[in-house]
Amino acid sequence: MALDKIEINGYRGFNTTASVNFSVPNGDAGSGLTIITGSNNSGKSSIIECFKARGGYQSPSFTVGRRNADTDLVEIKLYFNGRVEIIKSQQKGSSETTRENVEQNEPIYVLPSRRAFAPFFSRSDGFDRSTYLQSEQLQAQRSSVMDNFQYRLFNTLKNQAAFNEVLHKVLPSKPEWSIDQSDEGNYFLKFYNGKHSHSSDGLGEGIVSIFSIVDSLYDSKSGDVIVIDEPELSLHPMLQKRVFSLLKDYARDRQIIISTHSPYFVDIPSLISGGSLVRVVNNGNGSVVHQLSAEGQEILKKLSSGNLYNPHTFGLDAKELFFSEDNIVVVEGQEDVLLLPSVAEQLGMNIDASFFGWGAGGASNIEHICKLLEELGFTKVSGILDGDKAELIPSLQEKFPKYHYVHIAADDIRTKPARKASNSVEGLLDKKRVLKDEYVDVTKKLFVELNTYMGERF
Incomplete structure (x- = not known):
């Protein structure tokens, strides 16, 4: 599937209809990358959340806090190769919603900025990619943890070789990890550092972030859509560069959509190759989307290609x-x-x-x-x-x-x-x-x- 565009009206800061056009990969590195920038509270994360509204077995609930006060109803449209999916309020002032034409067998992987997960968890047979995404849905409130990610880990362990191959592209040392069980019966993620190990309860936020980003990619397939909110969080600049390089490579044949505050994730060669740059602004009158046009991409190409005298123009x-x-x-x-x-x-x-x-x-x-x-x-x-x-x-x-x-x-x-x-x-x-x-x-x-x-x- 190819996601062409999303239109949002009435969700959080979007009091008028805003649309974002997405890059479709053409085989070049970064060509399927859509980069969303903007200041805090501009509406970037709200766009990310709208993708979650199409997931899960039940229609989402657009609570009072999610509905823009000016409209008091929400309508989200996603355009896939001519097919239009609609998630909307049943009526003004209601949290109840309906979903029309949503293809549940074509899920979108949405990774939130808050990527912590329960450090101790119960046993599971493991959620494969499809089962995990079907269980993910828009929650009534923004959560500080990923609800079902710990169950995804059991499936990832079964495919550890494939997972570690991708993980090693980001982490400089060969990663070693497993799932262990405490004497009290709780399961936890264990990481090894030489002869020493520590549990998921003591993992640094950066390692958790990298672990979850890699998990969103390693078992994806060509044509998939992967959405990541602020992939740079808790990462050292060198790790940011490695994570972006990984995303750029996957964006050859997948649609990778990110929101970011980091200049390391705004890549001019990717934009020249077909990637998209989006800037979200909220000056107090609602969230507005601005997007670089084809003419803008040509300007970037002109100003940045082979400029020996001013190589820092887009540094x-x-x-x-x-x-x-x-x-x-x-x-x-x-x-x-x-x-x-x-x-x-x-x-x-x-x-x-x-x-x-x-x-x-x-x-x-x-x-x-x-x-x-x-x-x-x-x-x-x-x-x-x-x-x-x-x-x-x-x-x-x-x-x-x-x-x-x-x-x-x-x-x-x-x-x-x-x-x-x-x-x-x-x-x-x-x-x-x-x-x-x-x-x-x-x-x-x-x-x-x-x-x-x-x-x-x-």
């Missing part, structure tokens, strides 16, 4: 952008990022915004960065250009009328001596990186104008 610092709430400043290059705050400090001022990475990689790229920001729903963006690029501002302002563009008074941020291939450049700062007296007033005015714009609300 780790730049990818932090996707988790910013708003108030972004785009500048030409890394010197501007470093020196403009210094200029503001010399004036006893602050720049009330965050810089985009280490610059756009040139004035001509500012337009492309702003297009990406516009598609992802950023409303407060300012571009600061060098004085010799001031002629670009009218065109930028016309294309992005809600954004704000200014230029510094000098041709460059820094005074540069003549070289064989270029003439000297008059800069805003002298050779000691001190703001020149003749530019004090005009630069102070620029920062006041910038901060005033950033503080406005549409």
Whole structure:
């Protein structure tokens, strides 16, 4: 099956209909990956929960806390190859629901962000993938533990070789684990570390997280849909990189949907290969979904492919952008990022915004960065250009009328001596990186104008 789209209306923060389009794998690494970003309480986890509404033997209950107060009813639509599944409230103000056209034999594996499980548990024959997913359903309240995961472990133990092969791609040492029983009759997960072992009661949250992520993948098949909420939780950056590499590989022929707060899980090559980037925003008026278009993906490809002079244009610092709430400043290059705050400090001022990475990689790229920001729903963006690029501002302002563009008074941020291939450049700062007296007033005015714009609300 291929999941094309989900539409959500009335669930938690979604007081108007929002839709998310999902990537369909094409064989390339990361091509089936859909990455959902956004700040806390924006609505990312609510999207994840909506997939659970189609699971289980009974229709879910949309309790008071799950229904948006503006609508007091919920409707979720999932589109699979032309087939539409509907989960909706029976009527306004009711927790009772109906499910229409839901294919229970095509389950979606949903892994919540809260991945703890009961450390001591009873015996089970083991839930295979299908049985486990059929038992999983949307609970009345968000739980701090996975309800049936401990029963899944008995089945995983039977397939330990296949499981460990995947687990070893993330954990650097060869993993050893088993299920043991206490004298009181309780079963527990046992991990070995050399000659020593410890039970599931003492497992670190990071190991539990990796264990459950691997379990969601190892017995999946081509065409499956796997949804993971915040896969980076409790993981060291190196482990985050390994987990993402694993997800990216599985996304060659499976649909992998993740919500994340980590720049390590926003991968530009995956987006260029066909992956999707989604940003969820809630500014107090409800959750809204913004998604990168095909044009946006082409911009990413243009700016990141083989850029020997500006390889950091979409480096780790730049990818932090996707988790910013708003108030972004785009500048030409890394010197501007470093020196403009210094200029503001010399004036006893602050720049009330965050810089985009280490610059756009040139004035001509500012337009492309702003297009990406516009598609992802950023409303407060300012571009600061060098004085010799001031002629670009009218065109930028016309294309992005809600954004704000200014230029510094000098041709460059820094005074540069003549070289064989270029003439000297008059800069805003002298050779000691001190703001020149003749530019004090005009630069102070620029920062006041910038901060005033950033503080406005549409």
